[in-house]
Amino acid sequence: MTVMVDRLVHPAxxxxxxxxxxxxxxxxxxxxxxxxxxxxxxxxxSAREDVELMLWAADYGAYQVIHNxxxxxxxxxxxxxxxxxxxxxxxxxxxxxxxxxxxxxxRQRVPVDEYDHTECIRVTAADGRWAEVQTAHLAIxxxxxxxxxxxxxxxxxxxxxxMDRDPDSVNWSESWHSVTxxxxxxxxxxxxxxxxxxxDPDARRFAADVVHLLAINQEDxxxxxxxxxxxxxxxxxPDPGVLIHLIIAFSxxxxxxxxxILVHAEHPDPxxxxxxxxxxxxxxxxxxxxxxxxxxxxxxAQDPDGRVRATALTTFRDHAFDHPVTKRLIAAGxxxxxxxxxxxxxxxLARGGDTAAYAELRQLGDEAGEGSYxxxxxxxxxxxxxxxxxxxxxxxxxxxx
Numbered sequence: 001m002t003v004m005v006d007r008l009v010h011p012a013x014x015x016x017x018x019x020x021x022x023x024x025x026x027x028x029x030x031x032x033x034x035x036x037x038x039x040x041x042x043x044x045x046s047a048r049e050d051v052e053l054m055l056w057a058a059d060y061g062a063y064q065v066i067h068n069x070x071x072x073x074x075x076x077x078x079x080x081x082x083x084x085x086x087x088x089x090x091x092x093x094x095x096x097x098x099x100x101x102x103x104x105x106x107r108q109r110v111p112v113d114e115y116d117h118t119e120c121i122r123v124t125a126a127d128g129r130w131a132e133v134q135t136a137h138l139a140i141x142x143x144x145x146x147x148x149x150x151x152x153x154x155x156x157x158x159x160x161x162x163m164d165r166d167p168d169s170v171n172w173s174e175s176w177h178s179v180t181x182x183x184x185x186x187x188x189x190x191x192x193x194x195x196x197x198x199x200d201p202d203a204r205r206f207a208a209d210v211v212h213l214l215a216i217n218q219e220d221x222x223x224x225x226x227x228x229x230x231x232x233x234x235x236x237x238p239d240p241g242v243l244i245h246l247i248i249a250f251s252x253x254x255x256x257x258x259x260x261i262l263v264h265a266e267h268p269d270p271x272x273x274x275x276x277x278x279x280x281x282x283x284x285x286x287x288x289x290x291x292x293x294x295x296x297x298x299x300x301a302q303d304p305d306g307r308v309r310a311t312a313l314t315t316f317r318d319h320a321f322d323h324p325v326t327k328r329l330i331a332a333g334x335x336x337x338x339x340x341x342x343x344x345x346x347x348x349l350a351r352g353g354d355t356a357a358y359a360e361l362r363q364l365g366d367e368a369g370e371g372s373y374x375x376x377x378x379x380x381x382x383x384x385x386x387x388x389x390x391x392x393x394x395x396x397x398x399x400x401x
Contacts, residue, residue, distance in 0.1 A: 006097055007029055007055070007056045007059050007060070008025075008059060008131040008132060008133065009098060009129060009130075010025075010028040010029070010129065011128070011129055012127065012128025021108060021120045021122070021132065022035065022039075022110070022120075022134070023035060023036055023039070025132050026056075031052075031056060034050060034053055035053070035062075035065060038064075038069075039064065049071060053065070054071070054074040055074065055077060055078060055081060058077075058078035058079075058082045058137075058140060059082075059085075060132070060133055060134060061082075061085070061118065061133050061134035061135060061136040061140065062134060063112055063118065063134070063136040063139050063143070063170050063174075064112055064113070066078065066143070067143065070144065070147055075144055075148065076148075078140070078144060079140075079141065079144045079145070082140040082144070083137075083141050085133075085137035086137060086138060090133050090135055091105055091121060091123060094121065094131040094132070094133065095123055097131050098123060098125040098129055098130075098131055099125070100125035100126060100127075102126070103123045103125045103126070104123065105121065105123050106121070106122045107120070107121050108120045110134065112136065112170045115168075115173065116170040116172075116173045117168055118134045118136040118169060118170050119134070119135045119169075120132065120134050120135075121133055121134075121135065135164070135171075136170050136171060138160050138163060138174070138175075139169075139170040139171045139175075142157065142160060142171075142174045142175055146178050146181070152178070154179050154182070154188065154191050157175040157176075157179050158195070158203060158206050160175045161175040161176060161206050162202055162203065162206065165202045167205060167206075172206070176206065176209050176210060176213070179210050180210055180213045180217075185218075186223060188214065189211070189214060189222060189223065190223070190226065192208075192210045192211050192214075193207075193225070193229040193230075195207035196208065196229055196230075197229075197233075201239040201241075201242060204237070204239065204242045205239065205245065208242045208245035208246050209245055211230070211245070212249045212252075214249075215248070215250075215253050216252055218253065222253060227253070230246060230249065230250050231250075231260055233246055234246055234247070234250060234260045234261070234264075235260070235263075240267070240269040240271055240272050241271075243264070243267075243269075243272055244271060244272055244275045247264065247276065248275065248279075251279045251282070256283055256290070257279060257280055257283045257290070257292075257293050257296075261276060261279055262276070264276050265277075265296055265299070265300060270307055270308050271307070273300060273303060273308045274305075274307050274308045274311040275311075276300070277297060277303075277308055277311040277312040277315055278311050278314075278315055280293050280296065280300075280312075280315050280319075281318070284315065284323075285319045285320075289320050294320070294323065294325055297312050297315060297316060298312075298325050301313055301316070301329050306336070306337070306338025306340050306341055307338075307340060309333075309340075309341045310338065310340040310341045310343075310344050312329075313329050313330065313333050313341060313344045313345060313348070314344045316329055316330075317344065317351070321348070321351065326348070327352075329345075330345050330349055330352070331345075331349075332345075333345025334346065334357070343361065343364065343374065343377060345357075346360055346361040346364075346381075347361060347377050347380065347381050350381035350382075350384060350385060351381060351385075352388075353385065353388050357381075358378070358381050358382065358385055361378045361381055362382070364378070365377060365378030366378075
């Protein structure tokens, strides 16, 4: 692998620094201040004009730095640099750059954004010198190609996603978004329908992700042959991860709770049952809950798995709060053996005006830290308490003319 300028090898003294791995590596390369500003403040007009920063980002695999910051003067060189990493063993390449075939390897999963992650690999030579990359080069290649109008085919994009076979990686998600962004939506649906029958479960999962997103964004009716494929796959799909995304896609297209989904309320995998519990929401919302949906969801609220009970309780609370079954489940949930259920019950009790339940939830949120799920639950509960207090407050006295 040929690299015009070696930007990734640093002396031992440069390992000290504050912040995450990306910030420390950027600081060692002389880009620490700019990268920190980009991550803290978002898009910067001047950042994309910093040629050396952007070329370093392409070499390092810093998708976070490159995203939304392409410039005509750096785009093609960045693409060449990132492409040079595709198919290369990053550990072997970093050891080659260090000139130490036995350099020590450290691997770390790092977030790219609130949804996706990548792997950070650091290799340290015997003399303390080190080199580091993020394995997000495929995502960078896909992103830049799309912006240049030379996007890869659907098959190639799926092949890229399957290189690391991780649905939560940025390489997977960038390929997934590129497939769903193609203008020929019907062509993409037919392609996904074919892949949904593939022998490779990861390929089926990728196709299910595609169908899922297209179902959310769909405006026109889907072709009947695609719906037929979904219907069939819902009944025969053996992989729980694939099945969950098929359930989501099918529920986005079919309002209510179709029997193709309800049948999985007794699926052996609790994650599937939890998804089915969530999909009951459409039959609870509105002026009147569907009795069959209430009965089915109440049964899931007694599921042996805590995550299923928590989802069922949350669905009742958020979509049928005033239903008698909801009140009963919330009251019982406070003493549930699973903390996930208890938290959802505390939120429901607080929504009904229970200040003691709110205080307990607030304490849990404070312990978990700002921005945590528990903290957000406590903030929401406080909002419901304030609305309830305002509704119950006596009207102000009428002013005399």
